């Protein structure tokens with residue numbers, strides 16, 4: 001029997017995990033996925049600020065946690081970390097080719113992931129981790145050499 005605090009779960013069925021990508025494991029589309037499809041609804045486990053500093057930061061889990069807004073004992077707003085259960089911990093980062101957006105629900109302690117645009121079969125599903133990455137981004141655009149920069153500059157014509 002459903003009650004008002006129940007959280008309906010949804011996961012897109014047309015997904016696979018590939019294990020051998022340059023980013024480690026990653027989530028890929030097995031079929032075309034239309035824009036705005038719910039990809040997954042993931043429960044989160046919110047960690048205490050100190051628990052995170054004392055323990056989690058010294059483990060592999062450190063690379064899987066998300067910032068999570070919370071309140072300290074004095075009722076002041078602060079930021080802790082949360083472990084995302086379900087597929088949420090498997091999405092890799094892309095700076096330029098993100099196709100999944102996510103939304104925190106701090107009341108219900110879930111994150112909802114949705115496709116940002118139509119995704120084709122075979123594409124990796126990527127989110128943005130923001131700008132402070134703790135690893136070398138294999139997708140990062142290669143910086144231009146001074147010669148390439150000069151060539152690009154010389155191609156700019158002002159009418």
Ligand SMILES: C[S@@+](CC[C@H](N)C(=O)[O-])C[C@H]1O[C@@H](n2cnc3c(N)ncnc32)[C@H](O)[C@@H]1O
Nearest residue numbers: 023024025063064089090091092093135137138
């Ligand atoms: C939340 S996990 C994602 C799943 C992970 N690939 C795995 O195999 O368990 C985050 C880790 O994935 C890897 N990763 C994610 N996006 C990446 C990227 N753009 N370039 C390189 N590594 C990436 C990094 O090792 C990062 O610490």
